Amino acid sequence: MKRIVILGTGGTIAGQALSVDDSAGYVAAQIAVADLVAAIPALTRFALETEQVAQVDSKDMSFAIWRALAQRVAHHLGRDDVAGIVITHGTDTLEETAYFLHRVLAPSRPVVLTAAMRPATALGADGPQNLLDSVCLSALPEARGVLACVAGTVHAGSEVRKTHTWRMDAFDSGDAGPLGYMEAGALRRLRDWPQGEALGLAHALRTDWPRVDIVMNCAGADGVLVDALAALGTRGIVAACTGNGTLGAPLEQALLRAQRSGIAVLRSTRVGRGCVSGSPDSALPAAGTLTPVQARIELMLRLP
Ligand code: SIN
Numbered sequence: 001m002k003r004i005v006i007l008g009t010g011g012t013i014a015g016q017a018l019s020v021d022d023s024a025g026y027v028a029a030q031i032a033v034a035d036l037v038a039a040i041p042a043l044t045r046f047a048l049e050t051e052q053v054a055q056v057d058s059k060d061m062s063f064a065i066w067r068a069l070a071q072r073v074a075h076h077l078g079r080d081d082v083a084g085i086v087i088t089h090g091t092d093t094l095e096e097t098a099y100f101l102h103r104v105l106a107p108s109r110p111v112v113l114t115a116a117m118r119p120a121t122a123l124g125a126d127g128p129q130n131l132l133d134s135v136c137l138s139a140l141p142e143a144r145g146v147l148a149c150v151a152g153t154v155h156a157g158s159e160v161r162k163t164h165t166w167r168m169d170a171f172d173s174g175d176a177g178p179l180g181y182m183e184a185g186a187l188r189r190l191r192d193w194p195q196g197e198a199l200g201l202a203h204a205l206r207t208d209w210p211r212v213d214i215v216m217n218c219a220g221a222d223g224v225l226v227d228a229l230a231a232l233g234t235r236g237i238v239a240a241c242t243g244n245g246t247l248g249a250p251l252e253q254a255l256l257r258a259q260r261s262g263i264a265v266l267r268s269t270r271v272g273r274g275c276v277s278g279s280p281d282s283a284l285p286a287a288g289t290l291t292p293v294q295a296r297i298e299l300m301l302r303l304p
Helices: 033-038 041-045 063-077 094-105 127-138 201-205 224-232 249-260 292-302
Strands: 003-010 047-056 082-088 110-114 145-150 153-156 180-183 186-189 212-216 236-241 264-269
Touching (some): 003 033, 003 063, 033 047, 033 127, 047 063, 063 082, 063 094, 082 127, 094 145, 094 292, 110 127, 127 145, 127 186, 212 224, 224 249, 249 264
Parallel strands (some): 003 082, 082 110, 110 145, 212 236, 236 264
Antiparallel strands (some): 145 153, 180 186
16 A cells, blocks of 8 residues: 655644634644644545644644755655655634745646644534545546645635635635535545646755745835835845736836836735736736735746
């Protein structure tokens, strides 16, 4: 039987509260990934290995952890005896780590990120079922690509995003819709596995990613932040625009100024669904279906 490697990074799935009815006042990233696995009897039928890559609340996710994670994922994917990888992660930045790994590795075997909205100590904790579903998914011989599996739903890592602050079914895939559902250990697949060309591990391991910032358009927005970022030496700015990539006039002028000075600018949208469909001759390029945080990662990886 091929192995599944479970890489722990922390999150609420590894969180602990003082009482079982406390799903809010807990501390994330307390329980070792090996102990999370040991607490699920149904996992004993799999050949598993665990490795603690980090132990953080994912609001504190860092580029150093991303580099370490990409390196460990690539290492284990290079082994013939490994069928797939599961990563336990906090929900808050799971979509960023998923997009990052998708862009740098685009693996031909499954790399499944999972998480939980309730701490491991909660009555009705969701982590154990999410972890079991993710292991079942990563053991499927046909599975491939960076995936996210939470609340019985499977998303492509290139599309997943957190859309709820509290509910256990906190993720969706935007307009693309979910890739499928885990039902009693089996995948009911609705569409094709994630596609994509990997930029390569070398991009992931760079220690000199350019600074890229996100600025939001909103009522009364002016260009002061953009000018300040330019003075600070930022290399790229993603505008979280209104609607289909629109910007208030002062912010648009500031972004055009920044672009003329050599700063890369991309227009994304602050709206949860849809895309920015800008024409090729738009003065400020559109980020298409990329969310603001995805567009930021894209610029960080692509800028020299
Ligand atoms: C985190 O993102 O690490 C904390 C919140 C969560 O996992 O739901």
